[in-house]
Amino acid sequence: MRFLSVYQTCVRTAVSQALAYRFDFFLSLAITFAGSLGLPLVALLIYGAGAGFPGWSFHEVLMIQ
16 A cells, blocks of 8 residues: 555656646647547558558557557
């Protein structure tokens, strides 16, 4: 249980540190969100157009991303 308390304290500290510069926090959040959605959409566009990566299925490409 002591580990959980230390972990919670570290997470709280990291979040409060990130929120100290709110614009930077929201900008990095938006970039992370766009990257998380962007890469799978690129794979979907490639495989949707009938192209692909030789030897790779769509689901394998998604797993790597």
